[in-house]
Amino acid sequence: MLDKNGIAQRIAKEVKNGYYVNLGIGIPTLVANFVRDDIEVEFQSENGILGMGPFPFEGEEDADLINAGKQTITALPGASFFDSSMSFSMIRGQHVDLTILGAMEVAQNGDIANWKIPGKMVKGMGGAMDLVASAENIIVAMMHTNKKGESKLLKQCSLPLTGVGCVTKIVTNLAVLEIKDNAFYLVERAPGVSVEDIKQATEGTLIIDGEVPEMQL
C-alpha cells in the first residue's frame, strides 16, 4: 500500500518532457518533488504563475509570490506572471498538458465530486470546475477509501458534482485505474496489495483483464 508520497511518486511517472502541468492542493502538490531531473516541465498555478519553483528559503518569503494554496513559493528562470483571466485561458484553452487533482468521489462514468459536502463543508470549487471541464488529460490522486473505510470509486457519485464524464485515470494508495466503457479498469497494483484487496475497496464496476502487474516506482 502507498502513502501520499507514494501516490505522488507514481503519478510523477506520467509527467512527460515538455509538459505544462497544473497541480491541485494536497497530494498533487507533492508530485513536483518526484519529477525526474532530466526532463523539462513547467508548473502552472492558477492564481497566476507559470514556472513555479520550490518553497523559498527562510527569510526570503515574498507576500506577493504565492501558489493557489496560498503558500509562499519561488519563481524559476523562465517563469511568467499573469492575471486570473489569462490563467484560465491557459486552462480552458487546453494549453495546459496535464491536470492532477484530488477528489472525494469518482464514478465509473468519469464524474468527479470534490468541492462540497451538503450541510457540512462548503468551501467552494476554486478552479476545479474550470480545470475538469477543460482538460483532456486529468489524473485524480486520492486515497482509495474515505476515513470511514468507504470506497471513493463508485457506480455513481453521491456528492454534488464538480464535472461530468471527465476523469480517465486514477492513482490511489492501492492501484492505478483507467475509466472506459462505464467501468474502472485495473491497470496496476500498489506494492503488497492484492487484486482481492482492490476488489474489496471498490464499489463501482471493476474490470480485471488478465494478470495485473505491480507498480514500478
Add this chain to the structure above:
Amino acid sequence: MINKKVANVSEALQGIQDNMTLMLGGFGLCGIPENAISELVKLNIKGLTCISNNAGVDDFGLGLLLQKRQIKKMISSYVGENDEFERQMLSGELDVELVPQGTLAERCKAAQSGFPAFYTPAGYGTEVAEGKETRAFNGKMYVLEEAFKADFAFVKAWKGDEAGNLIFKGTARNFNPSMCGAATITVAEVEELVPAGTLDPNQIHIPGIFVQRIFQGADYEKRIEQRTVRQKA
C-alpha cells in the same frame, strides 16, 4: 494627461453607499486593496454585495467587513479560510454565490470588455449550471454565464502614475486587472504613486482609461496566509 490622482483613501471612496455591489481584487490575502477595505470598515457601509475570489481570514481582508456584518452577499470561488464566514453562511445571515474561479475572472473581464455574456464549459452538468442556458458547440456542452454589474471596483497595484496607469507585481496581479473598468467607478490603490511620464509605457499592465481614481495607500501590511519555507542544505 488626464489626472486621476486623489489625495487619500477618503476622497477615493466618495459616493460609496449602503447596498452597493463592489468588486475587490486579490487572491487570498495577496494583492488585496487593504486601504479601501479599512476605509469601508471605518465608514461602516452596510448591505454590501462583494465580488471577490475569497473572503479574507477572520481578522484581515474582507474578514474585517464580515466581523462587522457589513456584507449581505459574497460572490466568490473559494471561502475555506474564514470561521466567521462559515458561521454566517450556515446560519443564513450571509448569502453566498459560489462561482468557478475562471468563470469569476471572465465575468469581470466581460464587464470590462463590453460582452454581456459568454459560454464556458466550467460547471456543465453541476449545480452551478442549474437554471442557466446551455448549448453544444462542436459536440461539447457549454454554460452561458453573464457579465457582472458593479458600482465600485477596488483594485491594488504595485506601482501607478497620476494618469491611472498600473503595474502589478508577482502573483498579486490575480483578479485586479480584470476588475479595472468592470464597475462604474474603478479605484486603484498603489504602493508607489509616481508622476506621469515616470513609468515606461511598454511596461504598463493596465492603461489609465480603465481607472477613475488612484491613490497611494498609507500603509501595507501584506500579510502572508501560509508561510512555507525550505531549509538551506
